[in-house]
Amino acid sequence: MGEHMQIGEVAERTRLSLRTIRHYEEVGLVPPSARSKGGFRLYSESDVQRLLLIRKMKPLGFTLEEMADLLGLLDHLATEDPDDPRTVLLDRLTMYREAADQRITALREQLDVAVAFADHLQQQLDVHTRRARTP
Amino acid sequence: MGEHMQIGEVAERTRLSLRTIRHYEEVGLVPPSARSKGGFRLYSESDVQRLLLIRKMKPLGFTLEEMADLLGLLDHLATEDPDDPRTVLLDRLTMYREAADQRITALREQLDVAVAFADHLQQQLDVHTRRARTP
DNA sequence: CTCTACCCTGACGTGAGAGTAGGGTTGTCG
DNA sequence: CGACAACCCTACTCTCACGTCAGGGTAGAG
Numbered sequence A, B: 001m002g003e004h005m006q007i008g009e010v011a012e013r014t015r016l017s018l019r020t021i022r023h024y025e026e027v028g029l030v031p032p033s034a035r036s037k038g039g040f041r042l043y044s045e046s047d048v049q050r051l052l053l054i055r056k057m058k059p060l061g062f063t064l065e066e067m068a069d070l071l072g073l074l075d076h077l078a079t080e081d082p083d084d085p086r087t088v089l090l091d092r093l094t095m096y097r098e099a100a101d102q103r104i105t106a107l108r109e110q111l112d113v114a115v116a117f118a119d120h121l122q123q124q125l126d127v128h129t130r131r132a133r134t135p
Numbered sequence C: 001c002t003c004t005a006c007c008c009t010g011a012c013g014t015g016a017g018a019g020t021a022g023g024g025t026t027g028t029c030g
Numbered sequence D: 001c002g003a004c005a006a007c008c009c010t011a012c013t014c015t016c017a018c019g020t021c022a023g024g025g026t027a028g029a030g
Helices: A007-014 A018-026 A045-060 A064-079 A086-133 B007-014 B018-026 B045-060 B064-079 B086-133
Strands: A041-043 B041-043
Touching: A007 A018, A007 A041, A007 A045, A018 A041, A018 A045, A045 A064, A045 A086, A045 B086, A064 A086, A064 B086, A086 B045, A086 B064, A086 B086, B007 B018, B007 B041, B007 B045, B018 B041, B018 B045, B045 B064, B045 B086, B064 B086
Parallel strands: none
Antiparallel strands: none
């Protein structure tokens, strides 16, 4: 529980850059759960988990603000038991899921286009290297 | 051959924004092949093709500068017949192809991660909607 | 000539960081 | 205790690929 590590170790473990981690604090996405007397950022294990979760979200193309919102949503759902505002939360969560689906479709298209283009490049290479080797 | 269209039509046909097309000129990626007396950009059919090709490259994550370079390379290969500097060109082309492959691998990973995350969201939704409906 | 639809430049804003400068902190060793 | 390396801090400017005004000019039909 007193397992606080400083930014360098967090960077290693999450493979995020120091700058990125600091940036996430700047925008309120992942504030370090403590600071040393001297001002060093100190992160807990769950901070690291949060950062790793964010890394997983990144391909979905959400903004940092949206990720903060979504993380808050998930925390809220996990924590709170009274079922009053739950439907609202679930509606919002549903929106994120739909956005994610759309993004996945877009990613698939991008991948196809990318593969097609790479093939095109390879064809150019084939054509021109053959010409050079078998005149 | 006198088939010059202005920026709006180009935007429609390529589905790029006016701003983007202008930006591509700003950085020297696709300068319009002519201007009207009054200063309107006039694009030819092959300009449009170039823009469409650029759109295909976009998922590969090259910078505009790299795309300009690559396009130049392809033009050069298609046009020039003397085979002196060709090996150099082909080497560079090979580098781009390798970069493309790497990027494709990255895209596939991103896609997997994205799908996994979307599933995670869906699970959250399932869990919490079930609780709400079947107490 | 006027009207509308379209276009222009120029300048500033944005998101998500990268990079740099200049300086402070921690913890270990002698 | 002092010295030292390794690590960290803030604050700032820079990047890329555009978006977003603001203010004004152009093309061509009627």
